[in-house]
Amino acid sequence: MKFKYYFLYIILGACFLNISCKKYLDVPPINIVNEADLFSNASGMQLYLSRMYSQMPFEDFKYSPARQFFDDWLVTPGTNEGSSLGRDAGEAMTSEGWARNGAYWTRAFNLLRDANNLIEEFPAYKSNFSDEEFNHFVGEAYFTRAMVFYALAKRYGGAPLATSLLRYPPEDGKPLEIARATEEETWNQVLADFDKAAELLSESSPVKGYVNKYVAWAFKSEAMLFAGSVAKYNTFTGFGQKTKVRVVGFDPANAAEASKKYFTEAYKAANIIIKSGKYSLYKKKGGPGDREGQYQNMVDMFFDASSPENIYTKDYKWPDLAHGYDSYNIPRQLMGGNGYSAGNCPTLDFVELFDGIEKNADGTIKVLDNNGKYLLFDNPTDIFANAEPRLRAYVIFPGDMFKGIVMDVRRGVYTGSVAGGIAPLRTVNGSTNYTIGGPQTYNQTDAYTETGAFAGNKSLFLSQNGTTHELVTLPDGSKMNGGGINGPFGTSDMTAAFTGFMVRKWLNPNMAQALVLEGRSEQSFILMRYAEVLLNAAEAAAELTLAGASSPDGDDLTTAAYEAIRSIRERAGAEPLVGISDIAGAQGLQVIRKERRKELAFEHKILWDIRRWRTQHSDMLNGFTQADGAYYRGLYPFYSSVAGKWFFDAGFEEARKRFRFTQLDYYFAIPQGEVNKSPVIDQQPGR
Amino acid sequence: MKKIVYYIVSSIMIAGVFSCTKIDNYPEPKETLRGTVVDAATGEPVLTDQGSEGTRVRMWELSWTAATPENLDFFCMKEGVFQNTKVFKGNYNIRVDGAFIPIVRLNADGDTLANESKTLDISGVTETEFRVQPFLKLRWEGTPTVADGKITAKVVVERAVSPADFRAKIEPMGNYSDDFLNVTDVRLFVSQVPYVGYREWDNRYTTTIDYPGNSFEAQLGQPVTITTGNVIPSGRTVFIRAAARINYATEGIKRHNYNEAVRVDIP
Numbered sequence: 001m002k003f004k005y006y007f008l009y010i011i012l013g014a015c016f017l018n019i020s021c022k023k024y025l026d027v028p029p030i031n032i033v034n035e036a037d038l039f040s041n042a043s044g045m046q047l048y049l050s051r052m053y054s055q056m057p058f059e060d061f062k063y064s065p066a067r068q069f070f071d072d073w074l075v076t077p078g079t080n081e082g083s084s085l086g087r088d089a090g091e092a093m094t095s096e097g098w099a100r101n102g103a104y105w106t107r108a109f110n111l112l113r114d115a116n117n118l119i120e121e122f123p124a125y126k127s128n129f130s131d132e133e134f135n136h137f138v139g140e141a142y143f144t145r146a147m148v149f150y151a152l153a154k155r156y157g158g159a160p161l162a163t164s165l166l167r168y169p170p171e172d173g174k175p176l177e178i179a180r181a182t183e184e185e186t187w188n189q190v191l192a193d194f195d196k197a198a199e200l201l202s203e204s205s206p207v208k209g210y211v212n213k214y215v216a217w218a219f220k221s222e223a224m225l226f227a228g229s230v231a232k233y234n235t236f237t238g239f240g241q242k243t244k245v246r247v248v249g250f251d252p253a254n255a256a257e258a259s260k261k262y263f264t265e266a267y268k269a270a271n272i273i274i275k276s277g278k279y280s281l282y283k284k285k286g287g288p289g290d291r292e293g294q295y296q297n298m299v300d301m302f303f304d305a306s307s308p309e310n311i312y313t314k315d316y317k318w319p320d321l322a323h324g325y326d327s328y329n330i331p332r333q334l335m336g337g338n339g340y341s342a343g344n345c346p347t348l349d350f351v352e353l354f355d356g357i358e359k360n361a362d363g364t365i366k367v368l369d370n371n372g373k374y375l376l377f378d379n380p381t382d383i384f385a386n387a388e389p390r391l392r393a394y395v396i397f398p399g400d401m402f403k404g405i406v407m408d409v410r411r412g413v414y415t416g417s418v419a420g421g422i423a424p425l426r427t428v429n430g431s432t433n434y435t436i437g438g439p440q441t442y443n444q445t446d447a448y449t450e451t452g453a454f455a456g457n458k459s460l461f462l463s464q465n466g467t468t469h470e471l472v473t474l475p476d477g478s479k480m481n482g483g484g485i486n487g488p489f490g491t492s493d494m495t496a497a498f499t500g501f502m503v504r505k506w507l508n509p510n511m512a513q514a515l516v517l518e519g520r521s522e523q524s525f526i527l528m529r530y531a532e533v534l535l536n537a538a539e540a541a542a543e544l545t546l547a548g549a550s551s552p553d554g555d556d557l558t559t560a561a562y563e564a565i566r567s568i569r570e571r572a573g574a575e576p577l578v579g580i581s582d583i584a585g586a587q588g589l590q591v592i593r594k595e596r597r598k599e600l601a602f603e604h605k606i607l608w609d610i611r612r613w614r615t616q617h618s619d620m621l622n623g624f625t626q627a628d629g630a631y632y633r634g635l636y637p638f639y640s641s642v643a644g645k646w647f648f649d650a651g652f653e654e655a656r657k658r659f660r661f662t663q664l665d666y667y668f669a670i671p672q673g674e675v676n677k678s679p680v681i682d683q684q685p686g687r
Numbered sequence: 688m689k690k691i692v693y694y695i696v697s698s699i700m701i702a703g704v705f706s707c708t709k710i711d712n713y714p715e716p717k718e719t720l721r722g723t724v725v726d727a728a729t730g731e732p733v734l735t736d737q738g739s740e741g742t743r744v745r746m747w748e749l750s751w752t753a754a755t756p757e758n759l760d761f762f763c764m765k766e767g768v769f770q771n772t773k774v775f776k777g778n779y780n781i782r783v784d785g786a787f788i789p790i791v792r793l794n795a796d797g798d799t800l801a802n803e804s805k806t807l808d809i810s811g812v813t814e815t816e817f818r819v820q821p822f823l824k825l826r827w828e829g830t831p832t833v834a835d836g837k838i839t840a841k842v843v844v845e846r847a848v849s850p851a852d853f854r855a856k857i858e859p860m861g862n863y864s865d866d867f868l869n870v871t872d873v874r875l876f877v878s879q880v881p882y883v884g885y886r887e888w889d890n891r892y893t894t895t896i897d898y899p900g901n902s903f904e905a906q907l908g909q910p911v912t913i914t915t916g917n918v919i920p921s922g923r924t925v926f927i928r929a930a931a932r933i934n935y936a937t938e939g940i941k942r943h944n945y946n947e948a949v950r951v952d953i954p
Contacts, residue, residue, distance in 0.1 A: 236939050237862075239797040242755055251795065252862035437891035437917030629890065662740075664939040676757060683758070686939035 139200030240682025336516025373421025742785030
């Protein structure tokens with residue numbers, strides 16, 4: 001009996017042995033799409049590219065300097081570059097410490113692998129595609145790789161240049177650990193990959209959302225401008241502790257040459273696009289002289305999908321892929337159901353960059369007359385009556401219209417006498433102080449606390465938040481709240497326009513208030529538009545002229561820069577430049593930079609600009625540098641009930657958002673865990 | 688038969704439970720490193736700020752060979768002394784970086800020119816002293832005076848390292864510029880706590896005087912009069928400290944040299 005069982009076991013075991021030697025089961029799983037399927041035709045490729053595009057480091061409506069990529073909470077572009085401030089944002093951003101999805105360092109390499117995989121494995125399937133299709137898809141891979149290395153280089157300097165597919169287990173002599181290259185090698189890789197992409201990609205995008213030659217050239221010009229600026233302006237360099245590689249900064253011996261090379265590349269790439277004539281500035285609604293049309297141009301261009309200015313956009317579609325820009329940045333008066341509002345309040349410092357505003361000799365806005373008393377205006381909008389149309393298209397002024405409604409912005413109501421004029425409000429115990437030592441909010445001023453000249457005579461009425469108001473009875477018997485519906489309310493309620501301004505750029509002017517919700521907006525983010533290409537060309541041309549380099553294509557560099565800036569200013573309705581001499585020399589470079597800060601504000605570009613210029617820590621800002629901790633200013637409208645007129649108080653914004661940034665912060669720290677677990681990855685020197 | 692099975696099963700379970708309670712018997716970090724950073728010329732401590740813009744102490748634990756050493760950083764106290772009482776016993780490399788000639792100097796290719804860092808065994812209380820050459824030396828001239836809520840102080844700023852010596856040591860590191868030696872700013876820091884310095888200052892009262900180019904050269908060794916800004920309310924006690932720096936960054940940061948903090952009561 002027992003033998004029978006033993007015999008059965010032996011037979012059974014022998015059966016298994018038999019199967020184990022054969023590869024009957026070693027077949028690709030039929031329920032999983034694999035590479036051969038994807039690489040078989042254009043729709044398979046669309047799936048592969050979709051995955052790549054979803055990981056692309058695009059700084060769009062799901063990017064903020066604080067939280068980095070792929071996070072759509074509190075997206076308030078502009079709040080870290082000095083163009084605006086926000087309740088939940090507004091600091092210099094010295095690290096990626098708030099990034100819920102992790103520092104970009106740890107995310108970059110997934111996408112890099114997808115790109116390298118396409119470059120190495122795709123050629124085996126070439127026969128499935130026409131030559132043009134094949135080249136385009138390989139070009140997509142190079143473009144992706146360029147974008148990844150560009151995103152790494154501008155954050156960290158030198159990156160590990162993984163340019164081939166890493167296989168596990170490792171092939172002979174091919175280590176899986178790759179050390180960081182020098183910053184210069186990294187930028188050279190960015191350059192090479194963009195060049196290869198531009199060579200291979202199609203003339204126009206085969207599918208909406210795919211890139212093309214011109215997109216590659218446009219991003220190349222942006223990246224090379226970054227590289228050239230770092231080579232020229234960066235002063236901090238050092239070596240990795242483990243590898244002794246110069247992981248940040250350029251070798252001083254060849255920095256000047258490298259900077260010239262990169263500026264030349266930036267200029268050439270931008271110039272190809274300009275010369276092609278494929279793109280132009282958006283001017284559908286009106287030309288020079290038509291201020292209303294110029295204003296409408298610069299509002300509509302962010303929503304018109306057929307804009308000739310768009311080079312590359314990131315598109316959204318509710319409910320599949322939506323964002324919350326309108327919700328976070330909407331004026332308080334039109335707040336949506338999620339309770340967010342005014343996350344993006346432009347600073348007075350930004351507003352003062354523009355033309356058409358009465359200014360003092362030092363460039364600050366003129367709010368006082370020659371006797372040091374407030375200028376009075378019949379309407380709050382009068383102070384900006386002649387402002388550059390572009391400014392009005394980007395910023396909502398107090399009293400201006402938005403979605404057909406007057407935006408009520410008022411810090412307080414002044415009930416004191418106006419005989420002899422109204423003296424500056426920031427006065428405590430009789431001494432007027434507009435420095436950082438002065439009163440932080442208007443709650444502390446004499447007119448409000450009934451001290452000094454106002455003893456026993458309360459002359460300033462404020463609202464402490466959006467629901468608690470001090471009421472003023474006006475001479476005609478009607479009642480008025482201290483603060484406007486949009487505030488500002490000082491520091492106790494910052495859902496309001498706490499700098500006195502609100503952003504208009506990107507806000508959908510036709511969205512019903514009930515739909516102003518998180519994850520409900522679907523306007524496109526313009527990642528690259530023609531105006532930036534013009535600005536890139538102008539800046540590269542100016543830098544090349546300063547460096548004494550010859551023109552890469554024989555055109556006169558200063559003329560090219562002038563023409564670019566002239567056309568942008570003309571479209572914006574800014575005051576025309578006097579002539580070509582405005583653009584010449586070191587002074588001219590400053591004019592070009594200022595134009596960039598105005599045109600590209602709130603587009604995730606300016607923060608990188610002030611970083612690559614290496615001016616973020618050193619520019620003097622209202623008496624401080626960011627190295628010491630600097631503050632921005634606001635413009636606060638007040639209504640004089642006695643005069644029935646408006647006046648404006650300009651000074652440090654009440655929240656005193658402090659921007660602090662040191663030279664070391666130009667390079668983000670590598671996540672320490674990545675440094676610890678690798679024998680070759682170096683932390684930044686000095687960290 | 689059944690009994691044996693129970694014994695076996697229960698002993699396996701007991702073994703399983705107790706095998707998890709392996710005692711972590713690595714000795715706790717109870718050693719102490721303490722030291723001072725002194726001016727090699729005078730033997731006086733190099734006063735500094737308490738924070739990342741002050742003197743940084745960096746330790747690498749060389750006796751831990753399982754991985755490349757991590758940076759263990761902490762900062763000097765304002766008197767120029769440092770102490771860390773939670774150090775694992777072992778062999779360490781220790782360097783300090785502050786407003787003085789770097790003690791570890793590399794040339795443009797990353798080769799070591801000089802290395803005055805210390806490698807020592809830390810056990811019990813280990814004391815050490817770094818002798819460095821600070822860039823500047825500051826001292827009060829007379830006693831600060833108070834008038835109308837503003838403090839006026841006289842400060843003398845001198846070089847603690849000669850320009851020739853500075854150049855001899857910094858130039859081989861590459862990218863040398865004569866501008867490095869320029870004094871860029873003199874500050875009078877004001878705070879309500881004694882730990883006053885770059886990381887602890889009241890920006891309402893603190894005053895900064897910037898000196899473009901080498902315009903400070905003539906005032907080296909001469910008293911600089913500096914007055915605080917804005918009125919400090921009567922009855923307050925504040926602490927003040929003067930600081931100055933040259934146009935040269937060590938480890939990426941332009942650090943100040945300081946004099947000692949003094950207490951000022953506002954009448």
